Amino acid sequence: MVVEGKKLSKKLEEIHEKIKAEIPWEPVGPTPMPEIPDLRQWDMRLLKTYAPFYAPFCDLCCFCTYGKCDLTQGRRGACGIDIATQQARFVLLACLIGCSAHAAHGGHILEFLIEKHGPDKKIDLGTFIELEAPNIRTVVGLKPETLGDLQIALEYVFKEIAHLLDSCHTGQEGSALDYESKALHASMLDHVGMEIADIAQIVGFDFPTSVADTPLVDMGWGAIDKSKPVILLAGHNPATSTVVIDYLREHNLEDQVEVGGLCCTALETTRYSNRAKIVGPLSRALFFMRAGIADVIMTDEQCIRTDTPQEAAKVGSAVIACLDKAMYGLEDATELDTDEIVRRMVDNKEQFAILDSPKAAEVAVRVAMEIAPQRKKGWLVEEEAIELAKKCTNCGMCEQVCPNLFSIGDGITEVAKGNFDLIRQQFLQCIGCGKCEQECPNNVPIFKIMQTAASMETWKCRAGRGPVMDTEIRNVGAPITLGTIPGIIALVGCSNYPNIDDVADMVDEFARRKYIVVLTGCAAMVAGMKKDKDGLTVYEKYPPNFDAGGVINIGSCVSNAHISGAAIKIANIFAALPLRGNYEVMADYVLNRVGACGVAWGAMSQKAASIGTGFNRLGVPVVLGPHSSKYRRLYLSRKEEDDWKVMDARKREIVDTVEPAPEHLAYVCETKEKAMPMIAKLCIRRNDTPQGRAIKLNHYISLYKKYIGAGLPEDIHLFVRRDADIPLVYKKEVRAHLQEIGWQPREPIGLPTLIGTYPTKVPVDAVIH
Amino acid sequence: MSAVIPRHRVNVLTGIKSARLTEDPAEYANLIKKAKRPLLVVGPLLLASTADGKILMEYALDIAKACNIPICATAQTKGKIVELGVQPDCVYDAVEIVNALKDPDWQGVKKEGNHDLVMFFGIRSDLGNQVLSTLKHFAPHLKTMTLCKYYFPHASYSLPNFKKDAKWQEFLESLIDNLKKGD
Numbered sequence: 001m002v003v004e005g006k007k008l009s010k011k012l013e014e015i016h017e018k019i020k021a022e023i024p025w026e027p028v029g030p031t032p033m034p035e036i037p038d039l040r041q042w043d044m045r046l047l048k049t050y051a052p053f054y055a056p057f058c059d060l061c062c063f064c065t066y067g068k069c070d071l072t073q074g075r076r077g078a079c080g081i082d083i084a085t086q087q088a089r090f091v092l093l094a095c096l097i098g099c100s101a102h103a104a105h106g107g108h109i110l111e112f113l114i115e116k117h118g119p120d121k122k123i124d125l126g127t128f129i130e131l132e133a134p135n136i137r138t139v140v141g142l143k144p145e146t147l148g149d150l151q152i153a154l155e156y157v158f159k160e161i162a163h164l165l166d167s168c169h170t171g172q173e174g175s176a177l178d179y180e181s182k183a184l185h186a187s188m189l190d191h192v193g194m195e196i197a198d199i200a201q202i203v204g205f206d207f208p209t210s211v212a213d214t215p216l217v218d219m220g221w222g223a224i225d226k227s228k229p230v231i232l233l234a235g236h237n238p239a240t241s242t243v244v245i246d247y248l249r250e251h252n253l254e255d256q257v258e259v260g261g262l263c264c265t266a267l268e269t270t271r272y273s274n275r276a277k278i279v280g281p282l283s284r285a286l287f288f289m290r291a292g293i294a295d296v297i298m299t300d301e302q303c304i305r306t307d308t309p310q311e312a313a314k315v316g317s318a319v320i321a322c323l324d325k326a327m328y329g330l331e332d333a334t335e336l337d338t339d340e341i342v343r344r345m346v347d348n349k350e351q352f353a354i355l356d357s358p359k360a361a362e363v364a365v366r367v368a369m370e371i372a373p374q375r376k377k378g379w380l381v382e383e384e385a386i387e388l389a390k391k392c393t394n395c396g397m398c399e400q401v402c403p404n405l406f407s408i409g410d411g412i413t414e415v416a417k418g419n420f421d422l423i424r425q426q427f428l429q430c431i432g433c434g435k436c437e438q439e440c441p442n443n444v445p446i447f448k449i450m451q452t453a454a455s456m457e458t459w460k461c462r463a464g465r466g467p468v469m470d471t472e473i474r475n476v477g478a479p480i481t482l483g484t485i486p487g488i489i490a491l492v493g494c495s496n497y498p499n500i501d502d503v504a505d506m507v508d509e510f511a512r513r514k515y516i517v518v519l520t521g522c523a524a525m526v527a528g529m530k531k532d533k534d535g536l537t538v539y540e541k542y543p544p545n546f547d548a549g550g551v552i553n554i555g556s557c558v559s560n561a562h563i564s565g566a567a568i569k570i571a572n573i574f575a576a577l578p579l580r581g582n583y584e585v586m587a588d589y590v591l592n593r594v595g596a597c598g599v600a601w602g603a604m605s606q607k608a609a610s611i612g613t614g615f616n617r618l619g620v621p622v623v624l625g626p627h628s629s630k631y632r633r634l635y636l637s638r639k640e641e642d643d644w645k646v647m648d649a650r651k652r653e654i655v656d657t658v659e660p661a662p663e664h665l666a667y668v669c670e671t672k673e674k675a676m677p678m679i680a681k682l683c684i685r686r687n688d689t690p691q692g693r694a695i696k697l698n699h700y701i702s703l704y705k706k707y708i709g710a711g712l713p714e715d716i717h718l719f720v721r722r723d724a725d726i727p728l729v730y731k732k733e734v735r736a737h738l739q740e741i742g743w744q745p746r747e748p749i750g751l752p753t754l755i756g757t758y759p760t761k762v763p764v765d766a767v768i769h
Numbered sequence: 770m771s772a773v774i775p776r777h778r779v780n781v782l783t784g785i786k787s788a789r790l791t792e793d794p795a796e797y798a799n800l801i802k803k804a805k806r807p808l809l810v811v812g813p814l815l816l817a818s819t820a821d822g823k824i825l826m827e828y829a830l831d832i833a834k835a836c837n838i839p840i841c842a843t844a845q846t847k848g849k850i851v852e853l854g855v856q857p858d859c860v861y862d863a864v865e866i867v868n869a870l871k872d873p874d875w876q877g878v879k880k881e882g883n884h885d886l887v888m889f890f891g892i893r894s895d896l897g898n899q900v901l902s903t904l905k906h907f908a909p910h911l912k913t914m915t916l917c918k919y920y921f922p923h924a925s926y927s928l929p930n931f932k933k934d935a936k937w938q939e940f941l942e943s944l945i946d947n948l949k950k951g952d
Binding site: 053054055056057059071072073074083084396403405498626627629630634636638667668669670671673674678707708709710711714 | 786812813843844845847848849850851852859860862863864865867868869872892893894895896899900902903905906907909932
């Protein structure tokens with residue numbers, strides 16, 4: 001095959017065939033379907049400035065039978081690995097698990113929907129979305145038109161996962177930086193896998209799309225009507241939950257059965273039915289299960305608890321495992337007669353795996369309706385809690401195993417005295433792991449006692465809306481890249497928070513300041529679990545548009561691809577840069593010109609690791625909460641010493657900008673107070689106009705003064721290029737400070753890019769639009 | 770493996786090279802006095818007060834003052850330090866100061882060369898132990914010490930888990946007295 005006068009290699013020819021290169025919607029860029037080495041130079045350039053910072057969680061390597069190997073004090077393992085490389089390998093494995101979880105989720109959904117609709121089902125995301133798959137188009141080079149096309153992209157992701165996992169075998173890769181490049185590769189693939197999954201879901205389940213004003217749905221366990229049979233859906237995969245809703249609709253039972261969801265399945269279910277309820281994030285799972293309100297618990301995949309069958313059995317809830325990823329050792333009843341399964345579940349309290357969604361849905365509804373009238377769903381009252389709490393000797397064993405470091409014993413002993421204030425506060429901050437109760441030598445039922453502290457309050461969460469619309473991108477592209485909309489803040493990830501209130505506070509702070517705030521996953525739920533003095537959640541207080549001051553629930557975990565997709569859309573739709581197989585150009589644009597910052601304040605899972613690292617490869621910095629230091633690796637710069645040179649593409653000159661913008665790519669903050677100004681700072685980009693920079697610095701300084709206090713940020717001089725960059729309200733104070741330290745003005749860069757500052761096949765011309 | 774189990778074991782129970790445990794304020798004071806370029810890194814837990822109303826940060830400032838030790842303010846602690854009449858020598862977050870400290874060529878807070886003893890005080894135990902792990906593995910050129918009421922296995926020197934806060938405060942007061950005594 002000959003393209004533009006050049007003969008393609010056999011390998012590239014095959015890729016061109018897969019991505020239907022003959023369809024000329026854009027010329028194919030330099031890296032369609034990139035393999036491990038293809039974007040390595042980009043990674044190495046990023047890692048030069050944002051070097052990996054390792055905080056080993058363990059001194060040892062215990063991967064193979066050579067070990068355990070002691071890696072302290074410069075020692076290497078029997079295979080030759082050192083401590084840094086071992087950390088990087090572990091990070092890659094985490095990212096691969098995350099990427100696999102989403103890609104396999106996408107694979108299952110695609111299989112389910114192709115079975116239902118056929119492979120030729122058209123991808124149509126509505127009137128306002130023509131650029132339907134920015135990640136797939138950029139990375140794979142394919143414009144997917146049907147569900148069948150998504151399979152092509154998925155096969156590519158699966159192939160790369162196998163190569164990357166192979167590299168983790170004992171005695172192979174010996175460079176921490178190369179493992180990091182692989183982790184970045186895996187995580188970029190994760191965004192492709194997530195995009196495949198969510199596009200398929202939107203198309204196949206008719207989820208909302210091309211609309212901002214999605215319904216406000218009820219949230220909180222107080223929203224669940226426990227007088228009705230209750231089905232609890234836990235996990236991420238809507239192949240189960242949508243079929244339950246279908247069954248209830250077909251049998252006219254929607255009014256008679258309550259459907260509630262935990263974690264992302266809750267978000268997916270409410271994209272399908274606004275009558276479904278959100279119980280809460282993963283941190284509320286064990287509490288809710290132990291409360292016994294659910295008559296039937298249906299699990300699908302990912303963040304579901306491994307002890308669901310045992311916990312459910314304790315309170316008499318029935319369990320159906322609906323996906324092969326978590327079968328819990330249960331009998332596979334997929335081929336059994338439905339009546340028989342229902343009888344055995346009702347009469348014998350047996351639990352089953354049922355891998356056929358319609359059958360699982362029918363069984364769940366019938367079992368729930370049969371057992372609900374026989375079950376007592378009492379709620380502990382304060383007097384009972386006081387009696388139970390009296391068994392506590394405040395020995396401190398619970399505190400020692402609490403990942404959030406609470407003095408739980410103090411809370412319980414206060415309950416014994418009739419004071420519930422501390423336990424209420426602790427419940428709010430609790431991540432719901434249950435380790436405290438497990439450790440208690442006196443068997444104090446801590447979770448049960450906490451029921452009395454659990455608020456029966458209900459909140460509102462906006463149903464997930466899917467991709468950002470092309471029309472919205474056209475409106476905000478200029479103000480974002482010029483800096484007059486100060487940034488896009490993406491609050492994503494799990495519920496391992498130091499304090500659950502932090503997320504709503506962050507949303508409120510930045511929406512009020514006219515940033516665009518987007519949310520997904522557990523973060524999207526907990527943002528709604530706080531009301532202001534007027535009784536409004538952030539979803540009721542702020543508009544749902546992707547515009548200044550908007551608060552937008554994009555959707556579940558897999559909807560994160562629409563956030564990275566929005567950044568790519570800015571480069572493609574607004575800046576008119578071609579994206580097809582053109583990842584480096586997209587990432588370079590986002591890094592230098594799109595003021596976006598991810599916040600994964602409660603990141604816990606391997607999926608969160610890959611989501612965040614995928615954003616990093618695309619040039620989006622991520623702020624993490626304190627627990628995330630346990631991921632072992634950050635990407636940090638040293639602002640006054642690192643390389644801040646860029647190419648000014650208009651002048652074709654390499655310029656030392658001095659400004660660390662953005663300063664870090666993956667960063668852990670200990671407190672919300674520190675995170676607030678850091679998030680604002682990480683939205684600063686070299687491309688900001690003086691007006692835009694002044695707006696961004698205004699927020700940085702004002703947040704610094706509000707949360708840290710005492711003067712100006714120490715590094716303010718690094719971000720002031722000229723006097724015009726100084727915000728009006730702080731002009732006098734900043735000028736005096738700059739004069740005192742001998743600051744000198746410098747010219748802003750016309751068209752900043754890293755292309756041209758490192759070895760790459762991409763010409764500088766490619767970034768000029 | 771150390772025989773001492775860290776207080777918050779779920780976060781930090783791992784490793785084979787563990788901190789030397791001491792609860793002798795004189796020994797701690799000697800270690801601090803022997804250091805040529807010590808640094809005190811303070812965290813947000815010091816914004817809390819003791820049962821008798823003393824702000825924990827005051828202990829940190831007294832320790833720094835006794836031996837003229839530079840202070841690195843992390844998280845949002847700068848405001849309180851200034852309010853207490855002291856200007857911190859630098860402001861970084863925990864991971865940022867550790868990122869600098871692990872570079873043997875870094876010139877330190879006072880531009881006089883990297884520090885040889887870094888004291889951590891008031892950082893939550895999970896994050897604190899992680900950044901101490903970074904220094905244990907990647908900064909053989911310096912020693913680390915913790916002043917919090919829990920055992921930190923990744924430090925070079927750590928206090929034990931104090932069951933009662935009063936005992937810990939007693940230690941801190943005695944440490945300050947010992948530091949004030951001079952050589």
